[in-house]
Amino acid sequence: MKKKLTTPEKIVLVCVGSKCEDKGNKDLVQDLKKIIKKQHLKEVCEVIKVDCFGKCKYAPIISIQPNNIWLSDISQKEIKTKVENAILSPNMDSLESEK
Ligand code: FES
Numbered sequence: 001m002k003k004k005l006t007t008p009e010k011i012v013l014v015c016v017g018s019k020c021e022d023k024g025n026k027d028l029v030q031d032l033k034k035i036i037k038k039q040h041l042k043e044v045c046e047v048i049k050v051d052c053f054g055k056c057k058y059a060p061i062i063s064i065q066p067n068n069i070w071l072s073d074i075s076q077k078e079i080k081t082k083v084e085n086a087i088l089s090p091n092m093d094s095l096e097s098e099k
Pocket residue numbers: 015016017018019020021051052053054055056057059060061
């Protein structure tokens with residue numbers, strides 16, 4: 001029997017290249033996974049590590065899809081708050097201005 005591929009509504013791509021890790025993304029993946037689990041959003045949102053977006057001078061970089069939101073050059077505290085809001089928000093209106 002074939003397994004059915006399930007796809008999440010939201011994907012958070014977190015760069016874990018050395019520049020982005022140095023500027024705050026180091027523990028972000030685990031923190032976000034904990035938030036997703038705690039909020040019972042495992043079916044809705046998936047966090048994926050990316051080796052490097054090739055835009056290191058803007059580190060740290062996080063991309064939230066399918067809304068094409070890109071967060072860059074922000075503090076560790078801002079990263080967690082903004083990404084958490086994006087995960088929990090049904091429409092991500094609060095982040096639309098970030099584009
Ligand atoms: S290390 Fe993150 S964009 Fe290169």
